[in-house]
Structure formats: structure tokens, C-alpha cells
Amino acid sequence: MDVFLTVPMIPDMELAVSKTADALSDYTTLTPDQIDEIKQALIEACINSMEHSKSADRRIFMHFAVFDERIQVQVSDHGVGFDVSRVETPRIEDKIGRKTRKRGWGLKLISHYMDEVSIQSGTTGTSITMTKRFKVRGKDSNHD
Amino acid sequence: MTDFHVDVIKSADYAVLRSHGYINNLGGEKIAEECYRMMDQSINRFIVNLDGSKVVNSIGISILIEIIEKVMEKQGRLAFSNLTPTIAKTFRIMGLLQYAELFEDESAAARIFQTG
Numbered sequence: 001m002d003v004f005l006t007v008p009m010i011p012d013m014e015l016a017v018s019k020t021a022d023a024l025s026d027y028t029t030l031t032p033d034q035i036d037e038i039k040q041a042l043i044e045a046c047i048n049s050m051e052h053s054k055s056a057d058r059r060i061f062m063h064f065a066v067f068d069e070r071i072q073v074q075v076s077d078h079g080v081g082f083d084v085s086r087v088e089t090p091r092i093e094d095k096i097g098r099k100t101r102k103r104g105w106g107l108k109l110i111s112h113y114m115d116e117v118s119i120q121s122g123t124t125g126t127s128i129t130m131t132k133r134f135k136v137r138g139k140d141s142n143h144d
Numbered sequence: 145m146t147d148f149h150v151d152v153i154k155s156a157d158y159a160v161l162r163s164h165g166y167i168n169n170l171g172g173e174k175i176a177e178e179c180y181r182m183m184d185q186s187i188n189r190f191i192v193n194l195d196g197s198k199v200v201n202s203i204g205i206s207i208l209i210e211i212i213e214k215v216m217e218k219q220g221r222l223a224f225s226n227l228t229p230t231i232a233k234t235f236r237i238m239g240l241l242q243y244a245e246l247f248e249d250e251s252a253a254a255r256i257f258q259t260g
Contacts, residue, residue, distance in 0.1 A: 012146050015166065015199065036230035043201050047168075051203075092239030096213050102206035105238055109202055112237045 001027060003064040007046075009055065014046035020064060021073075027066050030134045037113040038071065038132050044106040045075040045128050053079025053126060069136045070115075076127040084119050150178050158189035158221075158257045160250060164196035171197070172207030179211050188220025191253040195226035205238060212243045221245070223253045 005020055007013045018039035025035045049060050055077045063074040090104045111117050116131040148165030159182045165171055179190055192208075194200075215222045223245035227235065235241050247253035 012166065012168070014201070015146065018199070033229050036228065037233075039199075040230055040234060043199070047201055047203060090238075092209065092242060096209060096243060097216065102209045103203060105202035105206065109234060109237060112233075 001066045003062075005062040005064070007060050007062070009050045009053075009058040009060060013060075014043045014050075017046055017060075017062060018042050020062070021071075024064055024066055024071065028071060028134050029137050030071070030132070034132060034134065038073070038130075041110045041113040041130055041132075042073060042075070044109050045073075045130065048106045048128075049075065049077040049079065049126070052082065053077040055079035055125070070131050070133045072129065072131045074127055074129045076125060078125040081121040081123050081126050084121055148174055150174050152178050152182070154182070154185075154187065155257075157187065158191065159187050160191045160193060160254070162193045162196060162250075167194070167197050167200040167204035167208075169203045169207065171200075172204035176207050176211050180214070183214065183218060183220075188215060188218040189257060190215065190220070190222045191225060191247075191250055191257060192222065193225045193250045193253075194228075194231060195250075197231075198228055200231055200234065202234075202238070205234065205240070209238075209240065212240065216243065221257070223247055223257070225250045225253045 003020065003024065005017065007017060021035060021038045021042055046060055057078050061076045065072045087107060090108055094100065095102050110130060114130040115133045118129045120127045146166045148171040151162040153160040161175060161178055163171065163175055175192065212222055225247040226249055227246065232246065
């Protein structure tokens, strides 16, 4: 099953996006906590696009794909892109008690919450593909 | 825009902040504003009850880190309570719980604050 969604980059639109994950979860065996984790990852991916993409069309494009054992979400923008290799992993020890910006946690959270994450970024935009696996329905059943 | 508000309950030497709504930049700033207002009244110990906040984002949490930093500067104490499992996990991933306490619910936090 595929769902395509395009949303404008306006405040709180990430919440509307996260509701799509809720709706699709009915077609999976994802647990409520796993669904919350996908929603959190989606929120972070959306606000990264809103905050950093400098996209001229101010839109985020999403493709949700539900398979038998995984859900895959691609979040894309038509922004200026970034150098993925230069993204530093944030540590609270480097942020607290120092006059440094406290932000920059989005990709770290996405990586924790999703089973697979890949990022393609260039001068025409960024696309982050996130996958969460779940138990195949009925696979562990002892019934014949 | 989502509605967000914070109820503040002031005790003798600590304050309870009960947030309601999405903790994004605006929600985080509202919590910070209330904490700093309390700090101006020499209250440096806080219980932040997130029972009414089921969704957060990392920008909002970054503002909570700033609050923790200010509380530490004042040698105060900050505890969170009533977190959803995912928000608790998010706080652990980001390392907030190295600097702030976590309680199952507000009354458990209050019991500890009242004795110390």
C-alpha cells in the first residue's frame, strides 16, 4: 500500500503528517510504542526540512509504503541540501553549561527510532528514507 | 497553531508546572518563561508534569535543556513526571536524564521534593 502526501511548510504541519502514520498503523502489527516512535521520527524529519531546507516551494513530499513486515517513509524537500558527512552527532555534555546552541538532535532521534535510515542530499533537495520493521502478522502463531 | 498552556502551582520552595499541548519551540518557550518567572521569585526547584503533553519535538526539548542549565546554575533541582514511554525514551537518547530526574507521576516527585 502506498500513500503520497504533500504538505506546506507551515507551523505544526508535522502533527498532521504524524497522524498519517497513525492511520496506516491499522494495516500493520506495529505496537503503540512503535507507532509513537515513527511519529516522532516523522516530526523530526519534517521540522528539519522546515528549518534547514530553504526550499523555494516550501513543501514537503512524503511517500508512505506499507509492506508485509515493514513500513517505509520517504520525506523529501526541494531545498538546498546539506553535506551529510559533516553532520556531527550531538552530545548533551557538549551542550549543557556551554554557550553553544542546544539544537541539532533531529537526525540522532530519527536514527534511534527507525531501523534503517538513509539520506540523499544535494543541491536540488534532500530525501530521507526511514524504515521500521514489525512482526509479520500470524508468523509466530502456533495454530495450524 | 496548537493551543499550549502551562499551569503553575507554587509551593513553599518548589513549583509544579503542568504543561498542556505540543512541546515545540513555542511550548518550550512557555515552560521556560514560567520557570524563569519562578526563579525571579527565588524558586529553583521544579517538577515539570508532562501528563498533558503527549507530543514533543527536539526544538522544544532543546529549550528544556536551557532550563535545566539555568536550574543547575542556581544549584536547583528539576524533575519530569508523567512522560509517555516515547517521550521518556527521547529524553534518555538526548541525555536529559543525566541532569534531571524522572518520576512516574507528580505525587512521587512531590514526595521526594518535600523531604529534600
